[in-house]
Amino acid sequence: MTNFLSILELTLPFFAVVALGYAAGRTNMIDPKSAGSINVFVFYFAMPALVIGALARQDIAAILDWRFLGGWLAAALILFVLGMFFAKSFFKATRQEMALFGQGASIANIGFLAIPIVGATFGSEGVRLSAAALIIDLMVMIPLSIMIIESAGGGTPGAAVKRSLIGAIRNPFAVAIMVGVALSASGIGLPGAAGTFSNFLGGAAAPTALFALGMSLSQRSVGENLTPVISMSFLKLVVHPVVVALTLYLLGLPASIVTMGTIIAAMPVAQNVYVMAEHYGVMARRSSAAILLSTVVAVFTITLLLFLLT
DSSP states (O other): OHHHHHHHHHHHHHHHHHHHHHHHHHTTSSOTTHHHHHHHHIIIIIHHHHHHHHHHTSOHHHHTOHHHHHHHHHHHHHHHHHHHHHHHHHHOOOHHHHHHHHHHHHOBOIIIIIHHHHHHHHTHHHHHHHHHHHHHIIIIIHHHHHHHHHHHTTOOHHHHHHHHHHHHHHSHHHHHHHHHHHHHHHTOOOOHHHHHHHHHHHTTHHHHHHHHHHHHHTTOOOOSOHHHHHHHHHIIIIIHHHHHHHHHHHTTOOHHHHHHHHHHHTSOBOHHHHHHHHHHTSSHHHHHHHHHHHHHHHHHHHHHHHHHHO
16 A cells, blocks of 8 residues: 555656646636647757757667567557457448547557656656657657558558658657767767756656646547547557557566556557547547546556556
């Protein structure tokens, strides 16, 4: 019981900041439109500084851990296919809806939730693994989803993949990862004032990201027809971490890596699932509801998982 309370003391402050953002948005204490401006600060400035600082201090071999990258990709593909199967078999979904369902089941909210929580729990090693998982999501899983959606809508798969890869490379998180890897490989790191600047700006990333997440959730509702929403949330919060844990374990990775990878996978449905759903006009309300529901439930599931694994 004492250990569980210790874990609860660790996780509650993070979700409390999310709750503050939610309350600020629901009560109009802060104009909900301001959430976009806060997200710009997090997305383009604070979080990249945190990622660059963490990766620059890592050994390049640790960052490019091919077994972890391969294991994360294998698990993501399994969940993507499983999500598409669920959508087709139980909800008679179209191919575009199947792709969005697969994306929701396989892509975690790493940027705004995993990096703050796993980074605070496990230090720079947690940030490093979160960044590695983000590489796979940005460079493989999101382009795969876009390719299927656009091909189902009459678009050319090759052109869709090209556009999505260009967009992924321009993503501030991807740029930060590439810069951090380059600094690590060069052996330069972040000396002197550069390191101080990165630490100072990156220190604002976690609380600001969590507050902005809460504000964005305040504009969502669960709505009706909850079966698809609950199914996507279950695949993401329960099945995804189980598959990741088994995959990494079978690849012979150290227990600490398996633990961190499992917790990263246990994060709720990513925000970019709704962004894509809104852009293509496919499952926008359901994906929004799944983000809200899975984030609320994750307060308990992540706490329980940390207690069981650590």
